[in-house]
Structure formats: C-alpha cells, structure tokens
Amino acid sequence: MRLDPVSLKLFVSVVERGxxxxxxxxxHLAAAAVSKRLSELExxxxxxxxxxxxxxxRPTPAGVELSTRARRALHELDEIAVHMREYEVGIRGFVRVHANISAITQFxxxxxxxxxxxxxxxxVDLEERITSAVTKSVAENAADVGIFSGDISDHDVEVFPYREDVLALVVPADHALVARDDFRFADALNYDFIGLHRGSSINRMLAAAAHDEKRTLKLKVQCTGFDALCFMVNSGLGIGVLPLDIARRYAVMFDFRIIQLADAWARRKIQICVRSFDSLPTAAKLFVNHLRAQPGTA
Known part of the structure; x- marks a missing residue:
C-alpha cells in the first residue's frame, strides 16, 4: 500500500471545501483529475x-479519521521541507495561525x-476563522496556534490569556438611542440588529444577552465583516455591535454614533490555544511566548 502526499492533500482540500x-x-487542477485521485485513494x-x-x-467516519491523520502527515512533510530549506535560504520555522477577525483587526x-x-x-501563515473553527482547527492539528474570543469547552486544547476588548453599540447618527442618558442594552433589543456572519462569537454573546433579558435578538441582516456591518448601520438598516477600538476607527469614515456597553458580558477575553505547548515546533513556541509577553496582555 503506497499513499502519496498529493492525493492526501487533495483529499483534505475536498473535505475542507465540501x-x-x-x-x-x-x-489549480481539473475537477476530473481530482475525482480520479480520490477514487484511486479509496x-x-x-x-x-x-x-x-x-x-x-462529506466524509465518512473513515474519511474524518483520514483527514485528521493526513493533515498531521502533511504538516510533518512541511516541517521537513522547512528545516531542509534552512540550509538554502535561511528559513528557520513556519507557524500556522488561525484567528478570529477581532484578534486580526485589533492586536x-x-x-x-x-x-x-x-x-x-x-x-507566519495567518488565516481568519470564526472562533469555533479556530479551536477546531487547533484540536485537529490544522493550525499550530489559535486566537479566539470567549471561552471554550468542546475541544481538548491548552489555553493561555492574550488580550481583552470591550464591545460597543453602533447606531445611525439620528437614532433614538443616542439621546438616552439611562441607556441599557435591553433598550437596544427593541430595534433590528445588523449581525456578523453565522457562528461569530459576538453574535453568540448578543443572543445570550438577549436571552438573559427574556427577549429575542432581531437580526435583520448578517454580514461577513466589520466594514460591511458599518455600511449597513450607516445606511439606517439597523444597529450593530463591534469591539470599541474598531468602532472608533470606523467612526472616522462613517456617520454613526458609538454607545459604550457597561454590561459585564461586553468585556471579552481574547485567548490563545494550542494542542500541546510542549509538542509545538520551536518557531510556534517562540510565537506563543511572544504574544503572551506583549504589553496589555491579560
């Protein structure tokens, strides 16, 4: 039985992209060539x-197991190539990082x-993923280091503190909430929200906060990024929630108002996760230690 890396790489790519x-x-291959490789692999x-x-x-149970082992094998091959290239071009390491948009845009x-x-x-190979995908990628060895918001309980990974951010409400300039001196988040639940993409940590926090108020979050539109959310709020389609620092940056370009959220849930932990720090490649260990040593790290 002989398995070649090209077939394994194509198999992982098909599983990831569906x-x-x-x-x-x-x-950059013909679909027929990929299909032939998969049939030969089976x-x-x-x-x-x-x-x-x-x-x-979608993968069968055996396919799920193979995708995990194939990622590990391909990563080991990448590591061999990286270490061998040290002698030719001086590359000393390669770190795969998956992070959510809040960490990428702020820190x-x-x-x-x-x-x-x-x-x-x-x-450093950096990819943007939602928080749930970040922790899953690290647990499955698709990434060396993950950076995510909030807490996790569904994956066996090591977690280290990194940073904190605070969420804020962004509303059109003439919105009724701007004039309220006694603003509470419950007041915002009377209005339509512009949310981020499905599965985002901010969406989950908003839904949980609404549930605590025995209310329902009314998502009018869901966007794939902070800039799209700001465009929607600016057009008057609804109100949204962003990290405060990000909201302040966009306020220079858009005509909206920022309302700080005083609720405890609006202060978020940004955290680092790895499968096992002791098992990380040297470059990844150096990267994690560097992040943990930055000013402002929680």
Missing amino acids: TIAAAAENE DTLGIRLLIRTNKGI LPGDIKRFLGEYPNVQ
Whole structure:
C-alpha cells in the first residue's frame, strides 16, 4: 500500500471545501483529475472515504479519521521541507495561525510585526476563522496556534490569556438611542440588529444577552465583516455591535454614533490555544511566548 502526499492533500482540500469543484479550483487542477485521485485513494485503502450528494461531499467516519491523520502527515512533510530549506535560504520555522477577525483587526498586525522583527527567518501563515473553527482547527492539528474570543469547552486544547476588548453599540447618527442618558442594552433589543456572519462569537454573546433579558435578538441582516456591518448601520438598516477600538476607527469614515456597553458580558477575553505547548515546533513556541509577553496582555 503506497499513499502519496498529493492525493492526501487533495483529499483534505475536498473535505475542507465540501466539493470537488472548489478543491480543484483551489489546487489549480481539473475537477476530473481530482475525482480520479480520490477514487484511486479509496481503491488503495479499500474503504469508502467520501459520500457524494447533490449538495456536495462529506466524509465518512473513515474519511474524518483520514483527514485528521493526513493533515498531521502533511504538516510533518512541511516541517521537513522547512528545516531542509534552512540550509538554502535561511528559513528557520513556519507557524500556522488561525484567528478570529477581532484578534486580526485589533492586536495581531502589530504583534506579528514585532515578532518578525525579532525572528525574520520565521514564516507566519495567518488565516481568519470564526472562533469555533479556530479551536477546531487547533484540536485537529490544522493550525499550530489559535486566537479566539470567549471561552471554550468542546475541544481538548491548552489555553493561555492574550488580550481583552470591550464591545460597543453602533447606531445611525439620528437614532433614538443616542439621546438616552439611562441607556441599557435591553433598550437596544427593541430595534433590528445588523449581525456578523453565522457562528461569530459576538453574535453568540448578543443572543445570550438577549436571552438573559427574556427577549429575542432581531437580526435583520448578517454580514461577513466589520466594514460591511458599518455600511449597513450607516445606511439606517439597523444597529450593530463591534469591539470599541474598531468602532472608533470606523467612526472616522462613517456617520454613526458609538454607545459604550457597561454590561459585564461586553468585556471579552481574547485567548490563545494550542494542542500541546510542549509538542509545538520551536518557531510556534517562540510565537506563543511572544504574544503572551506583549504589553496589555491579560
């Protein structure tokens, strides 16, 4: 039985993207070539790995197990290549980082710049993911380091404190809430909200806060990023919630007002997670230690 890295990489790509067409486009191959590789992989292993439906592809239990092991094997091969290239071009390490949008927009640009200034021969591969996907990626070894908001309980990972941020309400400039001196978050629940993409930690916090008030959060529109949310609020479609520092940056470009949230839930922990710190590659350990040592780290 011989397994080649190309077939494993294509298999992982199909599992992650859900369709052969999307994986083929990402890998710059013909869909038929990818499909042939997958069929040959199933024949080699003698087991069905994928279930094909009219909605796309999903892995069988054996396919889930293979995707986890294949990621690990491909990562080990990447590590070999990285260490061998040290002798040719001086690269000393490679760190895979998955982080949510709050961490990427508020803290990571400066922190990564300082890290690379100290370790110029380390390569940082940063991908944006929602919090639930960040912790899942780390648990499944698809990322070395994850940075997420809030707490987790569904994945076996090590967690370290990183930063804190505070959430704020953004409303159109002429909104009735602007004039309220005795503002409470419960007052905002009378209005339509512009939310972030499905699964975002801010959406979950808002839904939980509304539940505590025995109310329902009315999501009018859901957006894929902070800038889109600001455009929607600015147009008068509804109100939204952003990290306070981000809201202040966008306030320069948009005609909306910021209302700070005094509720305890509006102060969030931004945290770091890894599968096992002791098992991390050296470059990833250096990166985690660098993040934890930054001014303002919780």
